Amino acid sequence: MCGLTAFLRLSGDKTCPQDKIEGASPPDLKSQVDSSLDLIKHRGPDARGQWFSPDSRVGLGHVRLSIIDLSPAGNQPFHDGDDNVHAVVNGELYDYEKIRAELAEGYDFKSDCDCEIVIALYHRYGESFLSHLRGEFSLVLWDAKKQLFIAARDRYGIKSLYYTVVDGRLLVATEMKCFLPFGWKPEWDVVNLRDKAWMYGPSMFFKDVHRVGPGQYLISRDFNAAEVKTYWDLDYPSKHHVYPKTEAETVERVRELLIESVQHRLRADVGVGVFLSGGIDSSAVAGMTAHIIQQGKSLGNDASGKLSNLTAFTVQFDKNSGFDESDIARRTAESLGIDFQTVLLDEETIASKLEDTVWHTETPIPDVNGMGRLALAETARAAGKRVILTGEGSDEHFSGYGDFLWSYLREPDHAWTSSSDAGAQSAEMWEVANEMVAKGVAGTVIKSTDTEAAEKLNNSSIFPRVEWVCQLPFDKWTDRYTRGRPETSFAESFSEKVLADVKGKWHPLHSSQYQWTKSVLANYILRYIGDNIDMVHQIETRPPFLDHHLTEYVNQIPPSLKIKYDTVNRTLREKHILREAMKPFVTEEIYNRMKQPYIGPTQYKKGGPVQKALEALLTESNVRELGFIDWDTVQDNLKKAFRDQNPVYFRSTLGVAQLVVLGKRFGVKRAQDPKAEAVGDGGPTCPCVVS
Template sequence: MCGLTAVLSLNGGSNCPQCDKIVDPQALNRQMEESLDLVKHRGPDARGQWFSPDYRVGLGHARFSIIDLSPAGNQPFHDSEDSIHAVVNGELYDYEKYRAELGHEYRFKSNSDCEIVIALYRHYGIHFVSKLRGEFALVLWDAKRKLFFAVRDRYGIKSLYYTVVNNKLLVATEMKSFLPFGWQPEWSLKNLLEKGWLWNDRMYFKKVHRLDPGQYLISLDFKPPEVKTYWNLEYPDKKIPFPLSEEEIILKLRELLLESVRLRLRADVEVGIYLSGGLDSSAIAGMAAHLIKQGELLGNDASGDISKMSCYTIRFGKDTGVDESDIAKRTADWIGVNLHPVTMKEDEIAARFEDTVWYTETPIPDVNGMGRIAVGELAHSHGKKVILTGEGSDEHFGGYPDMLSKIFVEPDLSWPPPPFEMPADSKPFEAGREAIPPPIDSPASTKRMLNNSSVFARINSFYNLPFASWTEKYATNDLETIFAENFGAEIISKITDKWHPLHSASYQWTKSILVNYILRYIGDGADMVHQIETRPPFLDHHVTEFANQIPPSLKIRYDPVNKVLREKYILREAMRPFVTDEIMNRTKRAYLGPSLYREDGALYKVVKKLLTEDNVKRLGFVDWSQLQDNLVKGFRDGDQRCFRSSLFVAQLVVLSQRFGPHDEYYGVVKLQVQSGTARHMRHRHEVW
């Protein structure tokens, strides 16, 4: 929902009396308008901007209306004293409760859920963020205190980036919104080499950061901002027995998930469901149908007719090995709802390739992002604006194949030991599942730091760039150690000594792959292309704070009779009333697109068109000869590694072209890492 841009001058605060004279109001207005134009797909319903009298602070908002469709819900919001101003992207639940609690001290001007931000801030100060429930990113300015405050939700469902350009702090929903303010993108070779943009707060462009999940940015008196944490994932001491029985856990988890779905059905527009062949989306659809039968509204539909609940799925084709549409259809029939599939043939994938990279700003070498955009386009054509999705379940209930082995690293002392002998490891149970990348050869100290729970092998497999030889000078051979140390000493201490390895793996995955890949490339970044607000009920902090306490051996359980290892066992039991037997017994399958394409096909032609020698050498850090070899092997020979490598370089070319000069206003964009060696050896700062 929505897109926002904020600007704060960092010119010395009250010690800089001349600062107001160096601001050009006309230019700043134009920059803000153009910044919002670049994300107009996120907010087609209204546009608003506000500047402080001295133009040192500016807030811009492109609105996508979900709650309170009237002009009263347009942003920015302002308090009655014209002192506190805010722009909000996202959805805030429990807002009716806070409107009732704070109505005697704050005069609400709309029925928008987002307006509670100012009321809560006035009442609680910056502690108000702990009261927010939902998916959000927001910026608030308190003129009396000269306080600039930006915050992102607990899981990073909504994005928020920041950088400093010409002594101005810029904050925005998407990086492209920085361009009108004079931002000149430069590749961060360091973060590309280390793959750090998949797990740290820095992007593949230099000096561009994102707020991590559960963090806020604060600046007082126009000083450089500080970033702090207001919420983090927590897990119990692995040695302390869990007090609830299995039945009590199942009932409590079911109650919390039903409540989470109920909140996310609330909207003043049409609501639908994304339905695949897996447990997570099937459970969301089943719970939604159950709640509607009990009288809950489906968005703006008060009919109570289950058949009006539309579900959407992606059909890649039965010969691809990744199509789940038949299972989704059987689930939809069982629930009694309509299923609308979108068929993704190669030409549709190819046609969306470049736009997917531009809109998501996330180069991931898979075509599932194009599928996500296509299914959103179909839902949009049917009038849907809100879609419930299944993201977040695997991270919190041990759903990924990479997590199977973690249950065997240590005994689960939080739950009674089984009356049988556990297998030695997970290898016998990995057949038929998604292939698990081999472990990284890292120092023993790193393995001890992460207590043999590392998920870095999966992160490392996301892309393998054919880097030019000159980059070897700046490469490091110990990426996993850098990854581990990024979590900081406090978290490493918990991973090493307190948390069970399964929970440690869940933490790592949630803080890297979930937030920086799943929630961007096949999440909000793709969904908002066609104005679809997606809501993931599993990513509700009331749900996950309970789920994180559940013993690991109830998340991944060994069945000694059938000799199978069942991922997400406790979730399956909690969702049993809402899903079919087929779904209950089905092994987890990741949402991935096809990866075998002909050398003369539509996708190959798009990739080949992008990977010209001139385009690749303009990137500067890719070996042209090796890339050509990868392209042949990837498409002609079906080599998966080479296919994904070629795809990734093509996506970087798209970023290079799209983030390059749009017109003369943007000036010459400095994607300056060029081919050759001498220049880089002399000017290290241009590389790093």
């Protein structure tokens, strides 16, 4: 787990003067890379390294958090024996010992670090080496002989990787702030903000800044413009294909794959712990970890076999908020015999961590759960841990959200012939589902208002969910700078093959799982309550549910084994197959408990620390400096958020405050209405240009 920055000087960039393409001198480049790494030095306090090509056209920078092989031999960049191939890697690669053994005859390894297998695999398989990597990672590799530049990201987007072009250089880095020392001048992309496109597409809310997508890589040959390619994607069987396994066989295999995934993620030369909530996902991870320790396996660098050395860390919200699960988590920890630590997230803590959460995640998500995750990481670090296992990805695999419930009911499940009713999605089941949603048991489900787009997406509620997350009071002038139909843009962000599969091949449940995984999981969950916030305190988080060996099996499981209807009790049980597979490792309370998402409270006392923190950010000058937010509406929403204790207005208010933080810390200039500029002073005519 580390951080990286890299550059490639491109040839033939017609938008950039030749003198700028020639670029900075080597001392200047070293200074730029150093300054870029300074901005993410918290990600790698143990070592720092740089490498530049002899002609200074390529540069790699790396900061290291030592997890596997703590010796200097594991420091990066890595280089092959011919000093031809060079790489920097951020992340954790599993099965590396097996891969090392297979490749040792043809490659001279210089360390015991897991990440060194990247160059060895590239030597063996060339460009297809990415398919042989298992784990969470981002990386940059340069082959000087072939003049080949590759920047890749793991299959789920657990690790972030951004890119842009500045003065003829392709810049690639773990975090967007790393571009600043290279002369990048960030500008708001108002179109992407209006359409929420940064929540699902490759382009960010800053103009001309993009991210490498999950399962994708960026490649440049001979210093030419880079192109994006896909090496892995989610897939599901035809909804008419009959599932050949029994429920018992499926339960056993899911259990085997999950235990194997957890075992891989317990391998470390440092202390390991778990994040624990009141749900089955993290509880199952804790339970499996305890089980593995009892089988005589090591917990990171601890081979004592003592369950009490396994620590579970839990956020404790206000007991009266309706969001606190710490009592349930405590009972789980006690049943397992493991250590338990709560982290109180009171108003003072939320207010004090608000700005840092936004700066480090680079993600304006209007929830306080990010502040909770930051507090958890801080506590885990203080307890001597560097690796933490988490529960992200379970809901996406096993259908844990209310949005999936409705998708499941849209069509019969022909893949599961053991179903008591081949047309199982009956009127009775719809009635039960509506009752669950009305009571809040399954969470709110938001219907689409774009009929044409909804048809393309097989009537999923995923984009309405994305829209609901980011509700901002835009200024009137921005109305003319939208794509018109945001949900249509969401649909068109997927390939023709995916849209064809969504429409005709996959069951609606699987279609919704795909859409959610590519948007909310990758760009909200894994960013705002994931790696970038955990690494502030040098915590490497590992999600066992996000393992492609598990995914490729679970995606074949029919919908009726993921969501099961109980005809006797008239309930729809989400994550049924997971519950059965994890039954030996969780309490009866957890086994029977309905899904409760990890979100933070939205109601706070008037005049309290949270309101004061928001008021300090949402001054008239700060809001107007954004240029695209309506100040009068912000004032009104702020009052309603605390006077009326209204969660919708609170989230909108928090979202604007987060944009203010980003604008100030990134030094973003005020966005202007281009048409107004053109009339007033002959200014630029393209949308969303800053002044």
